Amino acid sequence: MTRPATLRTGLVLGLVVLSTSAQAQRPSTVDMTCRQAQATVAQAGGIVLGTGGPTYDRFVRDRGFCEVTEIATRAIAPTRDTPQCFIGYRCKEPGRGDRFDGAF
Template sequence: MPADPRQCLILLAACTLVSMPMAALAQGRPSTLAMTCGQARGFLSAQGAAVLGTGGHTYDRFVRDRSFCEPTQITRNAFVPTRDTPDCPIGYRCIEPGRNWFDDD
């Protein structure tokens, strides 16, 4: 262990920075498959915006309304699988309008 207080502070800061990403990975994200459609819609309504798991290793960011998107983005209806339905209308996704903004890609 370093005896110099500055070295201790630097060591503490380094340990903190290294452990932060690990803590973020351990948190996980809510899964729509563990909720009913009503619960998922209520969760998003209360949060405003959330990154939700939608099965396996898939996830997306969903929003309650356009106010949670970037100024240049528009909303597109979003449907997710939930515990009680395969196509729950949870809210919206933010997308950048392009030449083919009517298409899904």
């Protein structure tokens, strides 16, 4: 193998290892109690949390952590002690049926 090919292979393998370890370290709502998940979101303001298996989402404390054009909608996630825990909000672009509800 030539030197550039070896370098490329090493870089690709390094990126795979980094992305795998970063994903493994993501906190998950299913490992927390409902209160812990709520406190985590409240303290961080905006945070990406795993929600069981390979799924994850970004949760925010209030609309101040959303883009100017986005609204905050209630976010429910499974936690260790509650299958449907209100942990904060999700940011999303408003759709046709959405209205501003003042979630600050």
